[in-house]
Amino acid sequence: MARIPSTRSSAFWVAGLVLAAGLLLPALPAAAQTITVTSAVPDITDQGTVDLVVTIGGDGFAKGAKATFYVTGTTNPGGITVKSTKYKNPKTLEATIDVAPDAQTELKFDIQVQSGSRTGKGTELFSVRVKETGGDPIPPGSVIDLQDTSVTFNTATFTWTAPADDGYDPSSGPAVEYAFYVRKGYDAATPDCGPFTAEVLGGGGDPCAVSACHVAAPSEPGMTDTTFCHYLAPSTQYWAMVRTLDDAPPAGQWSVLADDLSHQIPFTTAEFPPTPWVAESVDPDSAGSEAGDTQLDFDPAGNPALFYVRDGAGRLATRDGSGWLFEPVGAALSGGYCDFGFDPASGQATIAATVPAGSKQSLKFYRRTGATSDPWAAETVATGNIEGSGILRFNPSDGRATIAYPLMRGANQVIRVAERIGSAWTSQEVAGAALRRRFGLAFDGGGNPAVTFSHAPDSSHQVLGFAVRQGASWPLEIADPGPGAPLTWMTHNALAFDPVRGDFAAAAVFAEGPGSPEVFEHAQLRYCERAAGSWTCTTLAETHNGFGNLSFAFSADGTAHLTYKTSETTRFDAVRPPGGAWTHEVVDWNIGSNADLVIGPDGQPAIAYRGGFNAVTSLSPPDPVRFARRSPWP
Numbered sequence: 001m002a003r004i005p006s007t008r009s010s011a012f013w014v015a016g017l018v019l020a021a022g023l024l025l026p027a028l029p030a031a032a033q034t035i036t037v038t039s040a041v042p043d044i045t046d047q048g049t050v051d052l053v054v055t056i057g058g059d060g061f062a063k064g065a066k067a068t069f070y071v072t073g074t075t076n077p078g079g080i081t082v083k084s085t086k087y088k089n090p091k092t093l094e095a096t097i098d099v100a101p102d103a104q105t106e107l108k109f110d111i112q113v114q115s116g117s118r119t120g121k122g123t124e125l126f127s128v129r130v131k132e133t134g135g136d137p138i139p140p141g142s143v144i145d146l147q148d149t150s151v152t153f154n155t156a157t158f159t160w161t162a163p164a165d166d167g168y169d170p171s172s173g174p175a176v177e178y179a180f181y182v183r184k185g186y187d188a189a190t191p192d193c194g195p196f197t198a199e200v201l202g203g204g205g206d207p208c209a210v211s212a213c214h215v216a217a218p219s220e221p222g223m224t225d226t227t228f229c230h231y232l233a234p235s236t237q238y239w240a241m242v243r244t245l246d247d248a249p250p251a252g253q254w255s256v257l258a259d260d261l262s263h264q265i266p267f268t269t270a271e272f273p274p275t276p277w278v279a280e281s282v283d284p285d286s287a288g289s290e291a292g293d294t295q296l297d298f299d300p301a302g303n304p305a306l307f308y309v310r311d312g313a314g315r316l317a318t319r320d321g322s323g324w325l326f327e328p329v330g331a332a333l334s335g336g337y338c339d340f341g342f343d344p345a346s347g348q349a350t351i352a353a354t355v356p357a358g359s360k361q362s363l364k365f366y367r368r369t370g371a372t373s374d375p376w377a378a379e380t381v382a383t384g385n386i387e388g389s390g391i392l393r394f395n396p397s398d399g400r401a402t403i404a405y406p407l408m409r410g411a412n413q414v415i416r417v418a419e420r421i422g423s424a425w426t427s428q429e430v431a432g433a434a435l436r437r438r439f440g441l442a443f444d445g446g447g448n449p450a451v452t453f454s455h456a457p458d459s460s461h462q463v464l465g466f467a468v469r470q471g472a473s474w475p476l477e478i479a480d481p482g483p484g485a486p487l488t489w490m491t492h493n494a495l496a497f498d499p500v501r502g503d504f505a506a507a508a509v510f511a512e513g514p515g516s517p518e519v520f521e522h523a524q525l526r527y528c529e530r531a532a533g534s535w536t537c538t539t540l541a542e543t544h545n546g547f548g549n550l551s552f553a554f555s556a557d558g559t560a561h562l563t564y565k566t567s568e569t570t571r572f573d574a575v576r577p578p579g580g581a582w583t584h585e586v587v588d589w590n591i592g593s594n595a596d597l598v599i600g601p602d603g604q605p606a607i608a609y610r611g612g613f614n615a616v617t618s619l620s621p622p623d624p625v626r627f628a629r630r631s632p633w634p
Contacts, residue, residue, distance in 0.1 A: 033090075035060040035120030037111050046131035047253075049099040051083070056093040056111060058120065063087045065115040067095040072110050072124050076199040079103025079128070102254065103128045104198070130253055138166040140175040140246040141221075142256035146265050149226075153234040153270045154570060154589045156182075157226060158213075158242070163255065164221035165246045174218040175255075177245040180227045183208040185237030185266060195239050196264055198257045218244070230569050231590060231612070234272040239264055272589060277573065279588040279628035281611070282306055282317050282324055293389075293594040294625055295340035296608035300347040302601040306608045307340035307351065308625055309333055316349060319627070330375040331366040337389025343367070344399045352381070352392035352403045361386040363405055365420065381418050381425045382407070391440070395419075397447025404430075404441040404451055415439055417449050417469070430467050430474045440495030440552070444468060445502055452479060452495040452506045461488035464508045464528065466495075466535075479506050480528045480537045486512045487524055494550040500558030500578050504530045507540075507562050509547045523547055525564060527574075527582075540574055540582060541566075551597035553605065561605040563587065563597045569612050571595065573605065573630070587628050604630045 039057035056067055067085045071078040079100030086094040093113065108124040130137055141163025150157040158180070166172035183200070184193045193208035213229035232238065241264035244255040256263050282294075294308045305318040307329070314329030331351060338353040351366040363381040381390075381403055390405035401420040406413050418427035430451055439453040448469045455465030455478070464480035482488065493508040511523035525547050528537040540562075541547075548565025555561070558578035565571050571587040587607060595609035606629040 033060040033118075035065075035113050035115060035118050037113050037120050037122030037125070039122070040111055040125040043125060044127045044129060045099055046129055047079075047099060047103050047105065048101040048131050049097075052097050052099065054095045054097060054126070056095055056113065057091060058093075058113065058122065059091050060115075060118070060120065061087060061090050061093050061113065062115045065093060065113050067093055068112045068114070069095075069097065069109045069126060070112060071104050071198055072108050074197070074199050076104075076197075076201075078107070078109060078198070080109065080126075099128055101131075104257070105130055105253070106257065107198075138172075138246075139253045140165050140244040140255045141168040142244060142263060143242045144262055146240065146242055146263065148240070148265065148267045151267055151269055153272050154232045155228065155230045156232060156238070156240070156267055156269070157228050158240060159224050159226050160242060162219040162221055162223050162225045163244055168221065170221040172221075174220050175244045176218070176247045178215045178218060178225070178227070179243045179245065179254075180213040180215045180229070180240070181209065181242075182213060182229050182232075182238050182240050185239060185268075195261060195266075196241050198259050201257065215242075232269050234269050234589065237266060237268045239266050241265075273586050275586045276631045277585060277587045277628050278631065279626055282319075282608075282625040282627050283308075283310070283315070283326070293338070294596060294608040294610060294627075295338065296596040296598045296606060296627075297341045298598065298600055298606075299342055299349075304600065304606050304608075304627065304629070305342070305349070306625065306627060307338065307349070308608075309338060310625075314338070314351065317625070329366075331364075331378065339390060339392035339403075341392050341394060343401065344394055350392065350401065351376070352390045352405075354386050354389055354405070357383055360384055363390055363403065363418075365392075365401065365403070365425070379420075379423070379425065381405075382416065382427060384408070387413060390418075393441050393443070393449075395443055395447050395449070397443070402441070402443075402449055404439060404449070406439070415451055415453055417441070417451065419449075428469070428472070428474070438490060438492055440493055440506065442495045442497045442504065444497055444504070445499070450495065450497075450504060452493045452508070454490040454493065461485075462490045464490065464493055464506060466504070466506065466530070468504070477530075477533065477535070479530065479535045480508055480526055482510050483524055483526070483539070487522065488512070491523070492547065492550045494552035494562070496552040496554050496560070498529075498554050498558055498560070499556060500554075501529070501531070503532075505552075505554075505560065506530075507550050507552050507564075509550065509564075525550075527562070541584070548593040549595060551595050551607070553597055553599050555599050555603045555605070557603070561597060561599070563595050563605075563607050563609075565591065565593055565595070571607070571609060571628075573597075573607070585630075588626065591626065592624070600629070602632075604632070606630070 037058040041055045069080040081098045083096045105128050109126040110123050111125045112121040143160045146160045149159050164172045165175050186194045213227045215227045219225050299305050303320050314333045316327050317324050333353050348368045353364050354361050362383045365379045365381050366376040369377045385408035387408050388406050390403040393402050403418045415430040416427045418425050450468035453465045454462050456462050466477045466479040467474040487510040489511050491509045495506050506528045525541045526537050527540050528535050543566045552562045560576045562574040570589050571591045573585045576582045591612040592610035597607045600606050611624045611626045
């Protein structure tokens, strides 16, 4: 007969089963707890504080939780970097932070804690104060009357009233520095662009920003300050703002963030002006590569051809009806300065290049002798301290290859002119001194070579020198004594022969001498004509920050074409018909320097030049090789 357990023992037996089941079955998960953030200790610190431990109070914290500090109401860290977050218990975290020397001091910070998919935030729990170490605790005044005074298709000029180093107290003197910002306005391709915000200025790189503008040091309080911006795109909206910095340690303090729109203004650039010039990219595959100066000539069939050094290798681009055709140049051009042209006798391409030769340099003349895939024949023109590039021209009277080049002699530079007679080279030295790459070469109606150069009669100034070969001598002429102080420094010059007048003309740029500010440098472009050994000069244009290199030629009917680049990064062609007035035509906007102008078989000029910068988002040169030709375009 089976034994029946008692009621008490049955209860114990059931309880044991329940306990055992509890040991075998997994526990049910607890409900996810909301994260709250309620306090920070300490709740304030100085700019520049490093490795500060902030105890964060709240509830719902878990292991692996991360803390972040933001300027209240934004996602801008405001100069606070959280290096680590340590979990203490569900109600306590310890965050180790670094505070930047220019961290936000005008607004408080929110503290956000995130654990997995859960987020909690406490508002205005922390703040930063200016670190006072015996320096200036008072921030500079902010600019409140920013306005644009001149906006073109790719530039803008702004003015405002200078605040003081301490607010607007004139007795504190001028502020230390300005920072001027420009960014692109709203755009379908970049919808995040628009006005500046605290987040934009505090968040590192700005994909909508364009190049920095040229800003001078702050003036005395109450005076008008000006800045000039370029590398802008036509018909585009931008926003501009300026911030002021004083000498408060350790790195100064900004006077204002950008959220207040009274401190920034929108502006829109003008349309690109009408022009008889059509420009195009030659080698789009060279974007981002190192493409050197471009040189231009027309082949025997009348096609424009460009030569340039791309990533250390020579490249020849020829344009026909189907577009641009490219071929590598079989010449040792490593790092050299080059010029280029077609030999009128053989019709073959030739190059003059300065290449390394041990501790010195060698001036080489390369000739294409056959098919495009064949190596180029090389001849040594000269060896020595050849500082810069030579100018290659073919004498129109006999087709003789002629190269003018600069040679160092002690502390001075001289110009030598080399001519190819048969297969040999002979050279002569020209009187006067030439500065690197600042000279011109042309021929008179009888085939005599002539040069212009920067001549220094004394150490105080430079003048435009000229010499045309007369037999075995090169008598020196002063083509232009210059406009006088402070424009005493010559930066560029060019020379051409006018077939209608039967004499030479030259152009030169005079600027403020060494030691002047590189930006806002006053410069003057001058044009000079020679008649029976006497020179007459006039001013064609004036600008800030100088003009780019010059290239100059006359068409067969005596029309002058002079191309130059202004500080506005715009390339122009100054045109003057025989006996007429000068007009200035826009060739291209947003370009780099260095250009070569040649009159084509149709009597119209063409220009090869370096591309400039990306006018929308960066300073990276996306298009280093460009070509423009004056209408009619074939």
